[in-house]
Amino acid sequence: MAEENKRPITFRIKRSLDGNRDSSTWEEFEVPWEPQMNVISALMAIQRKPKTKEGRETPPVVWEQACLEEVCGSCTMLINGKVRQACTALIDSLSPNGEPVTIEPMTKFPLVRDLIVDRTRMFENLKRAKAWIFIDGTHSLGPGPRVAPEVQEEAYSLSRCMTCGCCVEACPNVNDASPFMGPAVLSQVRLFNLHPSGKMNAGERLDAVMGEGGVADCGKAQNCVQVCPKEIPLTESIAVIGRDTMKRALFGWLLK
Amino acid sequence: MAGSKVKTTTDSGRVRRVAVVGGGLAGLMTVIKLCEAGIPVDLFSLVPVKRSHSVCAQGGINASVNTKGEGDSPRIHFEETVLGGDFLAQQPPCLGMAEAAPNIVFLLDRMGVPFNRTPEGLLDFRRFGGTLYHRTAFAGATTGQQLLYALDEQVRRFETEDVMDGQGVAIPGEKMVHKLEFWDFVQLIMDDAGVTRGLVAQDLKTMEIRAFPAEAVCLATGGPGIIFGRSTQSTICTGIANAIAYKQGAIYGNGEFIQIHPTAIPGADKLRLISESARGEGGRVWVPKNPMDKRDPKEIPEKDRRYFLEDKYPLYKNLVPRDVASREIFAICYGENAGIMGRNEVYLDLTHKPEAELRKKLAGILEIYEKFVGVDPYHNPMKVFPAVHYSMGGMWVDFERDARGSLKVGSPRNHATNLTGLYNVGESDYQYHGANRLGANSLLSTIYGGMVTGPAIATYYDNLDKSAYDLPDTFFDKAAKSEQKKYDRLAASDGTENPYQLHKELGELMLRDCTIERHNGVLDKVIEKIGEFEDRYTNIKAVDTGGKANQALPFARHLEGMLILARVIAQGARNRDECRGAHYKPDLDDKNPKAVNPVGRDDKNWLRSTLAKWGGRDGAQSKVEFIREFDYSIGSQSIHVTDEVDVSLKDLQKRDYTKKKAAFAADAPAPNKADESASSAPLNK
């Protein structure tokens, strides 16, 4: 933004003190522009001066945050209608000409307060899918299996999932009426089933995503890949897991 | 695994748990070791443990696996660690750590960490600061994230495993790990004999305050970077847990040693790190010879650039230790006014490296630059400046030596604080990094720390003659009630000070006056100012009175802790009249011709740990007592501790990275493998 446009930026924030979506209200705040401003630094400025645009005192907005480098996944919210991390939401690109910025909590998770939602479900899904390698123990057993660089690259790209919830939020098949687990966990199954020792428990993981709410509930809308901040090939993962579960359903009893 | 011979229940059938506070790498590794010993755990964290600050680590983890034919060894790693730490690190734990490192990296590999590979499918290693060897294993440039996820996954597995009773029968509803995420630790519970019996914590969503019995408590609560306002650390790194334990009598060690990382990007909310791995992969630091050179940096020819680190440190070049590099950048920008366009910025340049290689090895950090600065770092030199990064200091913890002088694994003294039953591990402890931490040694020390803290607590647990779970409920209720009262009082504060604003001012003060260069006169003012902040704190305003996910009140509590530790840091810095590692006073620098009293590193007076003890309050202002010795007890043992540093394994030596030849015999890599990734690579390949 050019220097002369350093006027205050207006933030419209959807708030709920008690976590009840039905009684949510919108509040507007005005925050002076500053260099390298992002949504987080704006929210911080509101904490220091919790007054609405009309000058009414109000409790500071609450939200989750930790790393502020888009690697922990905490600060996921809807910004101008799009699900993303607030730390990488730079004001100069959201509001090049001083347009107001809208901030809301994610809608697919239970609301706690203001911008905080409860993402426990995603972690529970990781448990259900046994998203880990079954190691024998942490005692010294020498180096792990050799891995080709290409396999490492594939694994690394899947392993960057922050469990942030963007894909779940964007997925039309995740809703109150459906038990669908969402894309993130399916991609984790692919990750662990790819690993040389993780493969040994591939069947258990596939079983976990075959039942109700599993991979078959994906409606192939492809929204997930578009919103994933880490560009994880989620639809590809879903296709792989879809194929593997299909094989298991058809021939699984033969392989047992 | 679960349900070995340990007695996991009391006679009345209650499950005996250990409380681990903190689910970063150190906490999670401790939990895993405890579970493997059959001990159930309550795991507390401010955030889901998967979002702990450890995710931020970028560059990698050190281990002398020596797969590059350089003749590297754990012994050399150990020596470079203590030299890098300017001899303030306790040597036996450092030796134990360096020796365990290769197996730690192998273990992580077995857990599925996608470490980068060589064409043969072996682990790849890169260079980091303070060494000439390729010793750093890495997973792209988000190594901490990948390590944290691996441990998080193993802990999740224990969340699904049952606790077994003495007969090996699963106890219904009891899992090995019980996670309490979004819980804030607020107080230790100690009995009349001074033994830790549990803790009080607050649920950050419902604001419920509850007491938890525990056979032992382990703090693995990370660094205190937020005391400096903005730093490279996560915003949850306030150091509060250590401040609480310190206030309850735990000794704090070497608080004044704060690492400033040479290369970060300034931001309004945070200073974002550009990892040392950028230089490990060949990144070069430079400024235009003419600071006012208006040309695009790519257009500035070699002859008009000043590679000031390479010029002064021909052997280590851009990979001198962090304290050294940060001071040089500081000297260029402040001392000579020679930063880019006279601003506080220097170039960190990777543009001579092939983009494809950078994408494989550094994408994680270059992405951060691209996303936050909006400039493509593959083709444009980055602009960086130093930032507060890491605390070498932390809670004082003990260790026990074995016959060789290394750490005796399984001793209940390892990582024990002076409060019986309280342990501390990770960035929140003080013992591995001395006066300056070498890059990629922290991830190692957190995991190694966890690997020895788990067994230490297991021994302590096995030998307890009384269980916290046999104490009456009223004992715990009392503790919870007293914390509830404090919280209610905080909620009723109707002063005028906004805690967030007060924190901002504290941060600005500490960042400006208590970091790279320290002057006694200035420090006196800092200490006075901290006192003023403490006074103002008593006039705080509860800006939020909400009963759900109230963040303002817990923040106010954290701020109180930050003020306490800020004083420990500032007074420790004021007292230590020497230059050692990250602690630097120009007036005392033996290489500064203008120094008033050029003592440099003063081993005669200052080869000792700073031990800080809570001294109560004088009005609103906290007091620190600096002590030289103390006693503590563990089981029936009484242990006498002094501030002496154990330097029994490597002789003192002057720390000099300017030489053309290796600083000491061991640190020269075998000649058959010259250092290729160092910054001698030709420009414009």
Ligand SMILES: Cc1cc2nc3c(=O)[nH]c(=O)nc-3n(C[C@H](O)[C@H](O)[C@H](O)COP(=O)(O)OP(=O)(O)OC[C@H]3O[C@@H](n4cnc5c(N)ncnc54)[C@H](O)[C@@H]3O)c2cc1C
């Ligand atoms: C940007 C960056 C890059 C880095 N890169 C590297 C690198 O490449 N190599 C390297 O070796 N090191 C690196 N480091 C350093 C390293 O990441 C940290 O020192 C290390 O991860 C600390 O781990 P920890 O387990 O001690 O603490 P943390 O990961 O900080 O975890 C602390 C835990 O304690 C919890 N906690 C804190 N207070 C409370 C409380 N009151 N109640 C309940 N829970 C609480 C938190 O929720 C969290 O779970 C880097 C650091 C930064 C900032």
